Amino acid sequence: MALTLYLHPLASFCHKVLIGLYENGTAFEPSFVDFSNPRSAAAHIERWPVGKVPVLHDSARNRVVAETSIMIEYLQQHYPGPVQLIPREPEEQLDVRLWDRFFDLYVSVPMQKIVGDRIRPEGATDPYGVAEAHATLETAYDMIERQLDGRSWVTGETFTMADCSALPALFFGSIVHPLGEGRPQSRDYFERLLGRPSVQRVLAExxxxxxxxxxxxxxxxxxxxxxT
Structure with missing residues (x-):
C-alpha cells in the first residue's frame, strides 16, 4: 500500500485528514505514533523533525507530506476520488482555503491552548492565555454563525476541505467552550457534520x-x- 498516515487517534488535526481520506475511500495504512514510547517518538521525529502528527508518507513517490491542508491537496492531486474537497474554480478555492485555515487557526489552536493548560503542572498554568483563547473562540463562533447564513456547508452547498477542518475544531472546541443557544446555524451545521459517514467513522475510531x-x-x- 502506497500511503501510510502516521497519527494519534485523539489528535484533532489527524481527524481532519482522516475525514478527507474516508470521504473518498482512499486506501491507506494507519500507523499509530506513541509519543510515550521513546522508540516510536524518535522514529517519528526522524520522519518529521517538528514531531507533529499527522504525517503522510507516499512510498510510490518516496515523499513525506506534512501539514493537514497540504495533505488533502496532495491527495486530491495524486489520489483523487469522487468527492472533490477543493473546487476547481479559483475564487471558490480561495474561500475553501480561507475557512480551512480559519478553523485550524481560530478554533483548533485556541481549543488546544485551553486543553493543554489543564494538564500543565501546578504553578505553570497560564490563566491569561486561557482567557484569551476563550475570547478568540467567542469571536470565531460569531464569525462562523454569520458565514453559515444560507449555506449548508461552510463555503456553500458542497462539502469541502473546510468542512473536514471544521468537524474536529468544533467537536473539541464546543466541549471546552460551548457554542451556546444563540448560534442555531452553527449548532445545525455541527449536527450535519456529525451525520457524515466519514465523520462517524473517525469518531468511532x-x-x-x-x-x-x-x-x-x-x-x-x-x-x-x-x-454499535
Whole structure:
C-alpha cells in the first residue's frame, strides 16, 4: 500500500485528514505514533523533525507530506476520488482555503491552548492565555454563525476541505467552550457534520481514547456511549 498516515487517534488535526481520506475511500495504512514510547517518538521525529502528527508518507513517490491542508491537496492531486474537497474554480478555492485555515487557526489552536493548560503542572498554568483563547473562540463562533447564513456547508452547498477542518475544531472546541443557544446555524451545521459517514467513522475510531481527553468530564454523554 502506497500511503501510510502516521497519527494519534485523539489528535484533532489527524481527524481532519482522516475525514478527507474516508470521504473518498482512499486506501491507506494507519500507523499509530506513541509519543510515550521513546522508540516510536524518535522514529517519528526522524520522519518529521517538528514531531507533529499527522504525517503522510507516499512510498510510490518516496515523499513525506506534512501539514493537514497540504495533505488533502496532495491527495486530491495524486489520489483523487469522487468527492472533490477543493473546487476547481479559483475564487471558490480561495474561500475553501480561507475557512480551512480559519478553523485550524481560530478554533483548533485556541481549543488546544485551553486543553493543554489543564494538564500543565501546578504553578505553570497560564490563566491569561486561557482567557484569551476563550475570547478568540467567542469571536470565531460569531464569525462562523454569520458565514453559515444560507449555506449548508461552510463555503456553500458542497462539502469541502473546510468542512473536514471544521468537524474536529468544533467537536473539541464546543466541549471546552460551548457554542451556546444563540448560534442555531452553527449548532445545525455541527449536527450535519456529525451525520457524515466519514465523520462517524473517525469518531468511532477515536472513542476508545476519549477517556484520556483532559476535558472528558465535559464531553456530552452521546460521544461516550458505545458505538454499535
Amino acid at each position: 477515536a472513542q476508545p481514547c476519549f477517556k484520556f481527553f483532559p476535558y472528558r468530564d465535559a464531553m456530552p454523554p452521546r460521544f461516550l456511549e458505545p458505538v
